[in-house]
Amino acid sequence: VTPAQLLDEARSGSARAVGRLLSLAEDGDLSAVLAPDHARVVGITGPPGVGKSTTTSALIAVLRERGCTVAVLAVDPSSPFSGGALLGDRIRMGDHATDSGVFIRSMASRGHLGGLAAAAPGAVRVLDACGFDVVLVETVGVGQSEVDVAQATDTSVVILAPGAGDGVQAAKAGVLEIADIFVINKSDRDGAQATASDLRRAIARTPRAWEPPVLPTVAPQGTGITELADALEQHQQWLQRSGNLELRRRRRAAAEVRALALGLVQQGLAVPDEVADAVAAGTTSPRQAAQDLLA
């Protein structure tokens, strides 16, 4: 079966063909045959325990009601060694497993040339080419993974929960710049109002052309999910109107190329034991050793 045939099958609704294309993209080089299509690419991230999976599941339901097909890429940067796939969890799978308009795939960080920074945009390109209306890229964690995911998407949704402590602080300090939409999930809990006000104040301090809305949700009951879907559409319209969509897609492609190039360099970089020992003993500086390694 050629990639072109797989693409035909995928566009006709074969989940199996989509999966094979993703595997081919992860292993080798498929993208030359992949023309961009019309998918809206949405990143969903936030610290553990805020209800990302439940929110994603509820959002899928609303998007399906609106007639959109949805692909979910569940990225797990917390599994550098084991290649585990935590996020394709049972609840979400159970809700949408029998729906042929929903495709779900997990991706761990292990073994991709250039890491997730290269692999996630590559997988997004495949899912777009397969004709999905919306591609949701879900990541757990607060850290570099968010930045990589934001670089791979058009719209970046950050989910928080009231009183999430570290999480809210982290969002205020580091994720603020990359979030296009904030969701305060579990908004029926104490402190939801305070968390939202905190965030809105932080947002107001750094004015931007697009001001991220702060949306309260209670995902298990579906509360606020319609508003989230509306906000996604509004952001997409703003991206197109303002010319930012093209800029983001250029940035995404550049990030992918850069990550792949670094991965190729990394493959060729081995530090000899005697060099490492000299650095450990303090007789060679690490920067000198790095320069020698590249020379």
Added chain:
Amino acid sequence: VTPAQLLDEARSGSARAVGRLLSLAEDGDLSAVLAPDHARVVGITGPPGVGKSTTTSALIAVLRERGCTVAVLAVDPSSPFSGGALLGDRIRMGDHATDSGVFIRSMASRGHLGGLAAAAPGAVRVLDACGFDVVLVETVGVGQSEVDVAQATDTSVVILAPGAGDGVQAAKAGVLEIADIFVINKSDRDGAQATASDLRRAIARTPRAWEPPVLPTVAPQGTGITELADALEQHQQWLQRSGNLELRRRRRAAAEVRALALGLVQQGLAVPDEVADAVAAGTTSPRQAAQDLLA
């Protein structure tokens, strides 16, 4: 003031001199003048909200009772943009701020050549050279940051809490391989026993020369912290006996050199807009673009 003079002052107890040496190391190249000393280097990590700061504070108190000087490097990988410093928090600072045997420094990921994978080992080398008995490297998050931190330390402590959900799963899936000691904090809560049993079963499935203990603590009351300090000493003795200490330090130096070398390459890598646009349009493959970029 020369680096050698700063080092003299630092070794005589000047926190200011330690701080200036760290800044010099972050900016430039100091390590040629830094001979390794005797510090035990301990990484402390775990998901947000498990009580890392409280545990670290309680551990510092026990180490101080045992006559050790302690340097804390609080690494914040969640602040890629803002360079914020979340972890040097008030509680811990308040407890030990007036103790000249405790030095605390925060480090964000921003702006370091080679990222935290290079900057953290560099800072550890400075703190070791300054003569501290113990260097604690604290990181928040579950992800690549843990791996980088583990590479920068002799002993890697992973803190979890009962029912931490994602956190425990992540630890089982990805952090298991890098943890030398597990702490179940908040062990007076429901589910602590189950979490500990879960972990011990997971550990038993992947036998290693050093079997990571699983230690229950209630950090605010200091419960279990003496046992944690004992476990740290036992692990250090094992490292020395088994020859693994030298191997780990070689690996740490190699990781630092590799990260610096990649950082140097990255500095020189710019993806031209027309290349990014061609990749976004599907007319050039990202891998071809990456290879062209390196050629």
